[in-house]
Amino acid sequence: MCPPTPSDQHVHASAISRIDVVLGDVSARFARAGIVDPRVDAELLVAHVLGIGRGEVQAAAIRAAELDVDALDRLMRLVERRAAREPLQHLTGLAPFRHLELAVGPGVFVPRPETEMVAQLAIDALRASASPEPVAVDLGTGSGAIALAMATEVPHARVHAAENSVDAFIWAKENFGRVNAPNARLVFADLADAFGDLDQSVSVLVSNPPYVPAEAVPRDPEVRLYDPPQALYGGEDGLDVVRVLARVGLRLLHPGGTIIIEHAEVQGASVREVLTAAGWRAAATHPDLTLRDRATTATRP
DSSP: OOOOOOOOOTTHHHHHHHHHHHHHHHHHHHHTOOSSSSHHHHHHHHHHHSSSOOOHHHHHHTOOOOOOOOHHHHHHHHHHHHHHOHHHHHHEEEEEEEEEEEEETSSOOOTTHHHHHHHHHHHHHHHOOOOSOOEEEEEEEETTHHHHHHHHHHSEEEHHHHOOOOHHHHHHHHHHHHHTTEEEEEEETTTTTOOOOTOOOOOOEEEEEOBBBBTTTOHHHIIISSOGGGBBSSTTSSSSHHHHHHHHHHEEEEEEEEEEEEEEEOHHHHHHHHHHHOOOOOEEEEEEETTTEEEEEEEEO
């Protein structure tokens, strides 16, 4: 007879209640489901259920500590959902982003690690600004990740964020409240005409727009099934919103200001062409930590 696994509906708590055994079984289940980092996800779910950190889970596994029946039951319910490829962040309600922990869930795009590099480009541009109080704008802020990273890491800047999805705006509002950065402002507005009061005064404009071509289907079920379509698809070639940003940036930024746009790794040349055709200077594409082209910057003439 095979030993019980987390996929068994009537598993005996005494058989798998040791944390090290649970982690091994859950990791194997996640690996079979095609999850990229199965052990990491297993540890994070146990940490969530127990209300402790991942490091504490690892230490508990070394000690062969046990889960009580209630904790094990709650964990198994989450394991079933994660094995069905529901995003880990939807299960825990939190997504790490740089030094922040952001509330996320259905209706908002889950911030990805690669976007941390995009935020870094914006932060570096803000810090390089000659203004004692540079102004930054994050258009289509989603969860508020980039805007709140800028506001907390460049406290002398004034950061404005816009979102026009009701569901995403609710999550962003919660995160702005959680972080409570006094220099950050959130508004409900379409990025095409947001912040008319800031025309020609912005030093940095950053956006992670929808850039998936309409006919392309994201490979990962977590993205395809759970991220909101309006945060993913950017028209026939994926660049519809990029073209809007190219126009809006010329309105908002002062001469010498910087625009930063996240995109897919194959879109760097196309984004540079859009920006250059609109009149931007020095368009350049930047790789993320995995050496994939991730963002393009340009300077307002």
